[in-house]
Amino acid sequence: MLAQHEHDEAVERLYRLGEAAERAGDLREAAVRYRVAADQRLGDAAVRLARVLFALGEHAEATRWCHAAVADGFPEAEELIQEDSEARQRFLEHAARAMVGAPTFDWVPAAVPAGRVEPSEVQERTRALRALDRRYGGIACHTLVLAHLDAVEPMIVVGAEEMWTAVAEVHELAGWTAFDSGMPGVALPHFSRALTLARQAENEALIASVLTRAGRMFLHHNAPDDALKAFQLGFVAAHNSWADRRELSNPPQAIAALTTKVGTYGADHVRARVLTLTALARNHLALGDPAAAADLTGEAVAAAANLRSARVDDHLRWLDEEARDAGASALVKHIAHRFAHRG
Known part of the structure; x- marks a missing residue:
């Protein structure tokens, strides 16, 4: 009886060491400890072992231990199998x-x-x-x-x-x-x-x-x-990302991509919409269409009225530099309006 008691204590100790290893992120060590406890059918050791094995990518062995846990009265182990199969999805x-x-x-x-x-x-x-x-x-x-x-x-x-x-x-x-x-x-x-x-x-x-x-x-x-x-x-x-970049290597292609992209942003994504409108304006300006660029810039500045973003301001400043070089005065006025109201 004493020997059995000592054996049970040793198994319990391994289970606790498995818990400690899992908390520390050492899943391989945790699996070693839990495996011994699960072999001895200690509590929910099989469930814990299966969870660790799934995290390690050992799906076949994890599934076997899930089935063993269910047979031992731990139905929640069945959910682990389902969760693993759905994780990538x-x-x-x-x-x-x-x-x-x-x-x-x-x-x-x-x-x-x-x-x-x-x-x-x-x-x-x-x-x-x-x-x-x-x-x-x-x-x-x-x-x-x-x-x-x-x-x-x-x-x-x-x-x-x-x-x-x-x-x-x-x-x-x-x-x-x-x-x-x-x-x-x-x-x-x-x-x-x-x-x-x-x-x-x-x-x-x-x-x-x-x-x-x-x-x-x-x-x-x-x-x-x-x-x-x-x-x-x-x-x-x-x-x-390519369409957003500053280099205007292919404006027609960038305009096509950005026009599709800007339509995906709703009221909750103001910054993304403003950045995309600004990029569209820059590409239209590069194609020699300052009127379209000015319209897009006006739309961007209006959308950004309550937006505080250093990145947005940087993009507008880049556009302002290019607009001045191109003599696009209407576009420059839109951007000046933005910064005048920022103080």
Whole structure:
């Protein structure tokens, strides 16, 4: 009886060690500990093991443990199978919504902002961690990336587009290093939040980058159809980014893309609409159509009446420079009206 008691205590201890490893983000260690406890049919160890295995991308073994858990009286394990099969689909649906400007913040950071951090500081640390990932691999730096994320994510509630972009890049790196660490289930939520923040910042290039990384992960884990969908959405974002850029290498093509894009923005996406109208005006001006450019600029300035965005002001200043060079006085007056009312 004493030996049995000691055995039970040892199994219970392994279960607790599994919990600790899972909280620390060491899912492979957690799986080792939970597997022993699940073999001994300790409590909900099989459920916990299945959840960890799904996060590690070990779908077949995870499914077997789900069935074992259901047989042991844990019906919630059946839901894990359904959730896993739907995870990529949910991500792709979220990505599709991001392409039309739908996502808004759908989570609250775990902590409140502590002090003030500049976006440039966040990006500098992210670049250093990205260099570590390239040199030593995701396993070597994933924990460091998560610590960085914990420190900076609260800033999204007090920041604006520059901070949203900076934190989105951290989530993108967290997802990438999770994937490289063999944890695709952990990567997807990070990629999803990166998309949300990139859309808030109207950063099409970053959206394209996130979707490309997600597509590569899907390919690696034998989901070519989902990979193709991610790549296709990423291509659209990349094309939108190209249409937004300052270089006017192909105005007719940019006008076609931007005209389609501007129609996707509703009343809740004022900044995106203003930026797109400004880009349209610049391209019409480049084609020698100052009247159309002036109309679009007037529409942009009117839409931006209650908008406070340094990026919008920068784009309008670039347009103003080009309008002055082209002698487009009506367009210049529209922009002057914007800044006169800003003080």
